[in-house]
Amino acid sequence: MRIHWITPMIALAVVGCPRQKPPDGCTPGDQVCRNDQPVVCSDSQRWIPVMRKCALMGAQCCRVPSYYDRNRLVSTCVRPETCAAQDGGSP
8 A cells, every 4th residue: 555655755756856957067166256256166067156246245256366375266255456456357
């Protein structure tokens, strides 16, 4: 008798699973600014936000040298004058 309940439960589980959007095709680990928000490319090649929109913090999203490795650029929220000093202010 329990077998009759298994099939509907499996069907409900499959229908209830959220579908992921297709991969963006980005390179895992890449970072960019999108809509004034820093995002990073996940291992599944999807852009994932890493913090809130920068304007909510009175900041601007742009690429700046990493705190840990000055030769590596990272996308983050910084003061607008810091962005302007980096590469002509390009996000």
